[in-house]
Amino acid sequence: MKDLISLCQDAKRTKYIMNRLDSKAKKDALLKCADALINNKDVIIAANEKDYKAGIEKGMKEGLLDRLKLNDDRIEGMADGLRQVANLPDPVGICLEERIIEKGLKLRKVTVPLGVIGIIYESRPNVTSDAFGLCFKSGNSVVLKGGSDAINSNKAVTDILRKTLDDCGIDPDVLQLIESTDRETTKEFMKMKEYIDVLIPRGSAGLIRSVVEEALIPVIETGSGNCHIFVDESADIDMALDIIYNAKTQRIGVCNSMESLVVHRNIMDKLLPAMKERLASKNVKYRADKDSISLIPGAEAAEDVDFATEYLDYMMSVKTVDNIDEAISHINKYSTNHSESIITSNKENADKFLREIDSACVYVNASTRFSDGNVFGLGAEIGISTQRLHARGPMGLKELTTYKYNIEGTGQVRD
């Protein structure tokens, strides 16, 4: 097992190898990696079974075990993911701006890879190939630190991908896995600013918070979604019910599902009882403020913390407001700045909401569930950024690049 420093140094070294790969080399290698996953299904499944058994023995919860599990279908899904990314346009080397500046110097602003990306994630072995595919296509070297419960699966997947890269004549160190499973190594890794350019944590709010607190490397925060729907007084009630039903119940465990309803006082009498009826089949539970609680029989009283909670469950908070300004300031206060939606027939309020809500994705009369890299036309997604620097909302290949200025002259000096 390579020590952490050597591993990070190797990653930095391969950054310059990645710079030399052209679009065709990257595409061909990714297609071969997809084939290799399929051809080595048995090896992956055998390794995954070790992890799965160990998980059962240590009493992992069913949801976590399900995410850990790999089978034929899931491995085919991983291979398909790599093929899809392989066939996307190369995001590197695109000229963003071009102009003649002082003394005839020719300036071009072109996209380049971010460099070396560190991905810290939980025990979901499919992330291993997904994250590699996106980083590789965008010209980045990648160092993966997956959850320790998936270590055998991650090693198997990484070994297969690295061998395939090697067969393609590409230095396999463009993809590396940190095999040590102790927390100290992860902490040390997050301080390797000299070698790693960006950290992207993928997983629970707790994981992300700990990375932000420990890391010296710049971090892109993803995935935390306390999403709101505001039903304005002029809303079409049926539309509001359809959207709430979809945003709350279609998939409860995802970051773009609704966690909190904000309702205008003048429409709550009509909306809330109808909503309770509509969501009854899903057995949704409510934490309602004092003005709305009597309209939702069975609701518990909301405490302040409820408005800041991402339930990821059949549970939602309900907040009453007197006007759109109060709705906007409530949402801006409690939101994680992921996705929010207004349901309204009032164009002025819709525009105000779009302008003043401080979130990555702001909707008018639509479900928050659309916040997704594929839906937004990015082709693929490494996560949904909830921070402000670099990238906001769904992050695709382009968001894994930065840029540089190339300036060509004929001997110019500055006056």
Place this chain on the structure above:
Amino acid sequence: MKDLISLCQDAKRTKYIMNRLDSKAKKDALLKCADALINNKDVIIAANEKDYKAGIEKGMKEGLLDRLKLNDDRIEGMADGLRQVANLPDPVGICLEERIIEKGLKLRKVTVPLGVIGIIYESRPNVTSDAFGLCFKSGNSVVLKGGSDAINSNKAVTDILRKTLDDCGIDPDVLQLIESTDRETTKEFMKMKEYIDVLIPRGSAGLIRSVVEEALIPVIETGSGNCHIFVDESADIDMALDIIYNAKTQRIGVCNSMESLVVHRNIMDKLLPAMKERLASKNVKYRADKDSISLIPGAEAAEDVDFATEYLDYMMSVKTVDNIDEAISHINKYSTNHSESIITSNKENADKFLREIDSACVYVNASTRFSDGNVFGLGAEIGISTQRLHARGPMGLKELTTYKYNIEGTGQVRD
């Protein structure tokens, strides 16, 4: 004096006020702020004299005293800076992308302010108005933490600007100064992630490093420039000499000046003695590697640390290489990724250098001194980013914005 938490909370509150200001309101307010600085010159100069006297008493170095000093000319320069920024196009609300996505949803990607920007800087009171101007024009609230030696000057300038904002009907808390001068407050400030969206340290490498290490808020690193010039074997010697002379000696204290010469072995006999002669009038000193030292009489032997040093002085390091690959890997190893230049007549090598050098600004046959927001056509500059996330190289107004997705529908839900 407001406590730090209240101050940060007020900054966050005003973020939403900034969102509501239109282009005209911002422009008018900045022009009035410029007038106010001129009309209150005496107040500013009186406050600055207190700082200056205290500086002399505590034995501040001449260079620092010079940067601390404000006089009529400098205050006019500050006012001109605000006017220049006032007249630039508003970078907020620009539609970057627009398309119809699933089910006819209309998606627009539009620029928005970063939010609340914290600027940590040294005792240069002109930065107080410069930083405010750029942040305000780009729709950001700003919290300033200037060097303690300039506290009276900074207070005077901030008071005048805040009063002017108030006169324009704008909440003056969009601009705040941390008046406490103890280090603990600065440390605490850097952890105010809940309220401050981005930190931009401006100043010495030491200041920037300490911010990166202490901050929980995302940081944009600026200004550290260990810039290289590589003279390839096919270089035009006269052009190389002109460019080296300009890049090394035109202004020694700036981040885009040359600190290190990398020279191809096959041209060093011609280049180095001529260079020594050309730079003799500036009394430049050299730290040369063992292969080049005999060609530069009087040079000291370079140690490894010299190649990583930003001298900001009439001093440079010299490194000999056998080929362009060695030059590129030397530069990528020691550079701060700010600006590098190749002098060559070989098109293939020029293209290789542009592609493989991992710096924000990469030049062919030109001085590194051109790396500057105004020269690059950005209109103004808050600093030169040497990091990879968000912005690289000169940062203007656009680089002080981020974006959000606005999605308009008619009741769409996700399948």
